[in-house]
Amino acid sequence: MGRFSFSSLRIRLLLLVLLAVIPALGLMLYTGLEQRRLAAVHAKKDALRVLDHSVMQQDLLIAGARQLLVALVSLPEVRHLDSGGCNALFFDILGRYPFYANLGAIAPNGDIFCSALAFSGPVNAAERAYFRRAMATRDFAIGDYQVGKVTGKGTINFGYPLVSGAGEVKAVVFAALDLAWLNKLAAEAQLPQGSTFTVIDSNATILARYPEPEKWVGQSTPEAPIFKAIRAEQWAGTAEAPGLDGVPRLYVFAPIHGLGGSGIVCAVGIPIAVVFGEVNRILARNLALLGLVTLLAMGAAWFGGDLFILRRVNALVEATKRLAAGDLSARTGLPYGEGELTQLARAFDEMAESLQRLTIEQARLYESAAQQAARWEALFRLAQLLSRSLELDEVYPAFAEAVKANLPYDRIGVVVQEGERLVMALSVAEPPLPSWQGASWPQTEGTAVGWVLDHKTPRLVRDLTAEQTFSDEGFIAREGVRSTLMLPLLAGGEAVGVFFVDSRTPETYTEQDLELLDPLAQQLALAIQDARLFREIEDKSRQLEAASRHKSQFLANMSHELRTPLNAILGYTELILDEIYGEVPETIQEVLERVDKSGRHLLGLINDVLDISKIEAGELKLSLNDYSMKEVVHTVFTSVESLAAEKKLGLKVTVAPDLPRGRGDERRLTQVLLNLVGNAIKFTEVGEVRVEVQASDGAFLVAVADTGPGIAPGDRQKIFEEFQQVDSSTTKTKGGTGLGLAIAKRIIELHGGRIWVDSPPGQGSTFWFTVPVHVERQAERT
Amino acid sequence: MSKRILIVEDQEDNRRIVRDLLTRAGYEMIEAVNGEEGVAMAQTERPDLILMDIQLPGIDGYEATRRIKGNPVLAHIPIIAVTSYALSGDDVKALEAGCDAYVTKPFSPRLLLAKVREYLP
Numbered sequence: 087m088g089r090f091s092f093s094s095l096r097i098r099l100l101l102l103v104l105l106a107v108i109p110a111l112g113l114m115l116y117t118g119l120e121q122r123r124l125a126a127v128h129a130k131k132d133a134l135r136v137l138d139h140s141v142m143q144q145d146l147l148i149a150g151a152r153q154l155l156v157a158l159v160s161l162p163e164v165r166h167l168d169s170g171g172c173n174a175l176f177f178d179i180l181g182r183y184p185f186y187a188n189l190g191a192i193a194p195n196g197d198i199f200c201s202a203l204a205f206s207g208p209v210n211a212a213e214r215a216y217f218r219r220a221m222a223t224r225d226f227a228i229g230d231y232q233v234g235k236v237t238g239k240g241t242i243n244f245g246y247p248l249v250s251g252a253g254e255v256k257a258v259v260f261a262a263l264d265l266a267w268l269n270k271l272a273a274e275a276q277l278p279q280g281s282t283f284t285v286i287d288s289n290a291t292i293l294a295r296y297p298e299p300e301k302w303v304g305q306s307t308p309e310a311p312i313f314k315a316i317r318a319e320q321w322a323g324t325a326e327a328p329g330l331d332g333v334p335r336l337y338v339f340a341p342i343h344g345l346g347g348s349g350i351v352c353a354v355g356i357p358i359a360v361v362f363g364e365v366n367r368i369l370a371r372n373l374a375l376l377g378l379v380t381l382l383a384m385g386a387a388w389f390g391g392d393l394f395i396l397r398r399v400n401a402l403v404e405a406t407k408r409l410a411a412g413d414l415s416a417r418t419g420l421p422y423g424e425g426e427l428t429q430l431a432r433a434f435d436e437m438a439e440s441l442q443r444l445t446i447e448q449a450r451l452y453e454s455a456a457q458q459a460a461r462w463e464a465l466f467r468l469a470q471l472l473s474r475s476l477e478l479d480e481v482y483p484a485f486a487e488a489v490k491a492n493l494p495y496d497r498i499g500v501v502v503q504e505g506e507r508l509v510m511a512l513s514v515a516e517p518p519l520p521s522w523q524g525a526s527w528p529q530t531e532g533t534a535v536g537w538v539l540d541h542k543t544p545r546l547v548r549d550l551t552a553e554q555t556f557s558d559e560g561f562i563a564r565e566g567v568r569s570t571l572m573l574p575l576l577a578g579g580e581a582v583g584v585f586f587v588d589s590r591t592p593e594t595y596t597e598q599d600l601e602l603l604d605p606l607a608q609q610l611a612l613a614i615q616d617a618r619l620f621r622e623i624e625d626k627s628r629q630l631e632a633a634s635r636h637k638s639q640f641l642a643n644m645s646h647e648l649r650t651p652l653n654a655i656l657g658y659t660e661l662i663l664d665e666i667y668g669e670v671p672e673t674i675q676e677v678l679e680r681v682d683k684s685g686r687h688l689l690g691l692i693n694d695v696l697d698i699s700k701i702e703a704g705e706l707k708l709s710l711n712d713y714s715m716k717e718v719v720h721t722v723f724t725s726v727e728s729l730a731a732e733k734k735l736g737l738k739v740t741v742a743p744d745l746p747r748g749r750g751d752e753r754r755l756t757q758v759l760l761n762l763v764g765n766a767i768k769f770t771e772v773g774e775v776r777v778e779v780q781a782s783d784g785a786f787l788v789a790v791a792d793t794g795p796g797i798a799p800g801d802r803q804k805i806f807e808e809f810q811q812v813d814s815s816t817t818k819t820k821g822g823t824g825l826g827l828a829i830a831k832r833i834i835e836l837h838g839g840r841i842w843v844d845s846p847p848g849q850g851s852t853f854w855f856t857v858p859v860h861v862e863r864q865a866e867r868t
Numbered sequence: 869m870s871k872r873i874l875i876v877e878d879q880e881d882n883r884r885i886v887r888d889l890l891t892r893a894g895y896e897m898i899e900a901v902n903g904e905e906g907v908a909m910a911q912t913e914r915p916d917l918i919l920m921d922i923q924l925p926g927i928d929g930y931e932a933t934r935r936i937k938g939n940p941v942l943a944h945i946p947i948i949a950v951t952s953y954a955l956s957g958d959d960v961k962a963l964e965a966g967c968d969a970y971v972t973k974p975f976s977p978r979l980l981l982a983k984v985r986e987y988l989p
Contacts, residue, residue: 646923646952653974654881660977661885666892689974709960753959 095399099391100384107380114376118369122362126336129361130324133338133354136277140352144342147185148244151261152226154183155246158259164191164200164248167257172200187237187264191248191257192217198236199257205236211260220245220258229260230287233304240265240293240303242350265294265303280357282329285342286313287350295330302330312337312353321351326358334358398427402434414442478617482512485610489587490514493599496567496590497521500575501535502583502614508535511583511614519565519588533558538572539581544600545572549592568592573603575611582614634703641699648692656685694825701832708836708864713752715745715786719779722759729767736774737767745781750861754833758841761826762790762853770794773850784859785839791852797845806831806841830855838865871988872896874915876906876932877950878924886919889977890984903927907935910942917987918947919980920967922958930965937966946987950975 158164158179163171176189180202183189190201196212198205211217216229229243241262248257265285277283284302285294290313295302307313307330315325315337322340329335335355342350401418408416416438418431482500489498497519500512507526515521529536534556538545547553547570550563562570567588575583585607589595659682662670670678700706723739730737759777766775773793780787797805806827827841834841839857873895877883887897898913900906903924910918918936922929929949936942949962949970962970968987971980 649952649974650879650881654879654885656974657882657885657977661888664977666888711960 095396096388096391099387099395103380103383103387107376107383110376110379111373114369114372118365118372121365121368125361125365129336129356130338132277133281133324133336133356134340136283136354137338137340137352140283140354141340141342144352147263147267148228148342151186151244151263152246154179154189155226155244155259155261158189158191158261159246159248164257164259167191167193167199169199173202173204176200176202183261185264185267186261187234187239187241188262189260190236190262191259192245193257194221194255201236203236209235211235214243214245216243216245216260217258220247220260221255223247224249224255230289234262237262237264242293277354278356278360280333280335280360282335282353282355284312284330284353284355285350286316286353292330293350312355316351316353329355336361395427398431402427402431405434405438409438409441414438414445478511478614481610481613481617485606485613486512486514488606489603492602493587494589494591494594495587497588499586499588500583500610501586502575503529503539503581519567519590530557532556534570534572535584535586538574538584542574542576542581544574544604545570546595546597546600547571548595551592562588566590569594571595571599571603573600573607575607575614577608577611577615580615582611582618585610638699638703638705641696645692645696649689652685652689652692656682656689659685694829697829698825701829706832706836708751708754708833708861710749710751710861710864712747712749713755715748715755715779715781715788716741718752718756718759719777721756722763723777725760726763726767729764730775733767733771735767735770735772738774738776740776740778742780745779745786746859748786748857748859748861750837750857751833755837755857758830758833758855759788759790761830762855765826766790766792766794766851766853770850781859785856786859787854787856789852789854791850793850796847796849797843797851799845802843802845805843836864837861870894870896871916872898872913873917873919873984873988874898874900874906874909874913875919876900876903876909876924876929877919877921878902879921882921885977886980889981893981893984895984895988903929903932906932910936910945911939914942915945917984918945919950919984920947921950921973922962923952930961933962933965933967948983948987 158176161172161175162168163175172191176191180186180189188201188203190198190203192211193199196210196217198209198211201209214229214232216227219227219229224247227245229245232241232243233239234241234243239262241264243260243262245258245260247255248259250256283294283296284292286292286307289306290308290310291306292302292304310330311327312325312329312335315327316339319325319339324339325337326334327337329337335357337353337355339351339353342352398418398420401420405416405418417435420428420431422428422432485500486498489495495516497513497515499510499514499522501508502511503509504526507528510522510525513521513523513525534545535558537556547559550559550568550570554560554563559570567590569589569592570586572584572586574581575585585603587595587603659678661667663675663678663682697706719739719741723737727737763775763777770792771794775793776789776791778789778791831841834855834857837857838861839855841853841855843851843853845851873890875883875886875897877886877899878901883899883901887899891897898909898915900909903926906918906920906924907927909915920929920933924932927935933947933949936945936947946968947966949958949965949967950973951958951962951970952973959970959972969983971983
């Protein structure tokens with residue numbers, strides 16, 4: 087398990103644990119979100135409470151301001167526009183309303199003629215919003231945020247007109263609300279730390295800000311995100327945005343109603359961190375706990391998996407590997423129980439068990455099959471030997487060895503028929519049984535051997551004491567043989583003998599042994615028959631060889647004997663013709679010339695017969711020497727010149743000028759060419775005979791062409807066979823033995839050359855032969 | 869003084885034909901009828917040329933030739949072998965045995981005479 091892989095069981099277990107944690111994580115995150123939402127709701131509620139309170143306070147304040155101003159207008163000092171009395175009075179009243187920065191009254195032209203706070207020089211408030219609105223509406227009016235010209239403080243002023251009986255505005259009374267009280271209001275509200283309370287008008291001018299009012303009040307912040315959010319929400323609602331100080335907060339905002347359309351908004355902002363702080367803290371804690379639990383679970387999976395699963399799986403894997411490697415004794419070694427893994431282990435063990443059992447069984451089967459095969463192989467090897475060997479002296483011992491190696495025995499024997507007698511050709515016996523090697527006896531009726539030979543059927547005797555039938559069985563039973571097996575030796579349907587094997591133990595042999603031995607016995611029978619045939623053939627061929635020798639000797643002798651007197655005849659004839667013995671009359675000379683011619687013809691015949699007999703005996707030997715083909719042609723030309731002249735035939739010889747010197751049997755090549763040219767002259771009545779010789783590719787090419795009758799296509803091969811002439815009648819008219827071309831063919835072949843004939847109809851014949859220029863050794867007989 | 873030719877030949881007719889031919893041509897003829905006799909006569913008679921038949925009773929013509937040529941005193945005498953057509957390769961064997969020339973039997977007396985005249989003009 088060293089390798090990291092997702093397929094590893096351990097990793098899968100860990101992944102499973104992780105998977106199991108995911109819903110918990112999801113739930114946790116969901117709860118966190120829900121809690122955040124709740125926290126936001128709570129925070130909004132808190133903020134709204136503060137907001138509502140503030141707005142209500144504001145509203146109350148504004149209502150109070152209205153009442154105050156209505157009251158002030160009705161005062162005589164005001165009605166009479168008594169500046170002095172009014173100042174004192176207002177100063178007095180201001181003391182009782184601490185959240186007002188000032189109280190005063192303005193003449194219709196805008197000049198402030200009465201003020202609770204003393205001021206120097208004329209101050210005009212004609213441009214102030216509350217003044218103009220009050221003048222215009224002749225009613226209670228709220229001004230914009232302003233910095234008081236008298237107070238020097240940030241205020242919002244309220245105005246109320248003093249209307250005369252004639253409906254003319256005589257003055258506007260105002261009260262300047264000190265915005266600092268708003269800060270106090272916010273401070274009183276119990277908001278979480280870091281919260282802000284902001285009052286902002288529609289121009290984005292900050293009217294109040296808690297905390298740090300001094301830093302923010304009076305600033306215009308139209309670009310601040312929170313202002314944009316407020317405007318986007320139509321002045322009332324909630325938003326999450328960074329505050330002016332950049333701290334992200336949850337804001338709740340609402341317009342202050344009492345201030346009418348003045349567009350003043352109160353916004354309470356609680357820092358996000360505060361709103362969600364607790365939630366986040368709880369979520370973080372839960373996640374940490376979950377992580378811890380996960381780690382513990384994974385640890386448990388790691389070690390527990392090892393303990394409860396992997397150890398078993400590994401045991402299974404190990405056992406499987408050993409089994410695959412061929413160790414059939416491999417078992418898981420796990421205790422059996424109810425679990426799937428242990429069931430698997432049990433199934434595995436059972437499988438391994440039966441596999442082992444099967445394999446052992448198979449091995450035993452294989453072994454016996456191999457034994458059987460080896461036995462067969464031995465027998466067939468023997469059979470091959472038997473089929474090859476023609477020597478019975480080799481056959482019998484080999485056969486005996488094969489039988490001895492494959493069969494229990496006390497005696498082995500082969501009985502063969504030799505004419506009318508039976509001969510024990512082979513007998514191998516273990517004492518005390520005797521060997522009958524070489525024994526011979528006449529064939530008799532009523533013997534097992536005779537029965538097997540006659541019926542050509544094997545005989546198996548399991549126990550002689552019970553099954554003894556024939557006389558010879560009685561004989562061997564007395565020798566102590568209890569069980570015997572006999573097979574006929576059949577070759578080509580003939581029983582040439584009997585093979586038997588004896589045992590002194592009953593029930594030694596079975597039908598199976600019969601089957602095993604049968605092909606062997608047949609092989610032996612064939613071997614015996616072959617050996618006999620071979621012996622006969624050998625005898626015959628020895629006789630033939632002797633006859634052939636006698637024939638060759640006879641031919642040689644006859645040739646010698648025939649030629650010796652012929653030599654004398656020819657010799658004397660020539661001497662007489664040469665007038666060695668005196669003058670010869672012309673008539674006698676003419677007759678003697680005929681004697682000479684006939685003698686030479688006879689000599690030619692004798693020579694041909696001798697040649698062909700030597701060729702048949704394979705005794706024709708080339709005498710290889712350097713020679714000139716040109717001289718060969720010349721010799722032939724000289725010999726036949728007169729013959730051609732006699733028949734008035736043209737004789738043309740063309741020899742290529744640069745013929746190389748050849749090596750071969752000059753005399754025999756001369757004989758061949760002489761034969762061809764002689765034939766050509768002999769068979770041509772009119773025309774010419776041409777001889778052409780050239781050399782190319784290391785061979786001489788010789789052509790002998792005539793203008794004779796030609797040779798029919800069917801005869802062109804035949805004429806090269808012995809004793810063949812195209813028409814046997816020609817032998818009579820033209821003479822010759824018909825051996826010439828056969829001899830020529832053989833001579834050319836012994837030179838490694840080729841001879842053939844072309845004979846286009848009506849164009850005579852052309853005999854061709856080629857011989858290598860250099861013949862270094864005689865070609866083998868083909 | 870006429871040249872002497874020894875003919876070693878077992879056949880009477882052959883001997884006579886050669887004798888008649890060569891005597892007429894002016895040579896002196898001496899004759900042996902077998903190999904041993906031929907060798908002996910070569911030694912005793914010292915002929916100018918020997919005509920040696922190959923097929924002889926007793927030692928054959930090759931052996932007789934070898935013995936004569938093996939004798940330094942006689943080695944210079946030209947020997948013309950008379951080989952038989954019947955036995956191919958006789959010519960080569962004859963030359964190997966030391967013969968100077970050969971004629972093939974049956975020979976033409978005219979050709980034999982021409983061959984003899986090559987050695988004894």
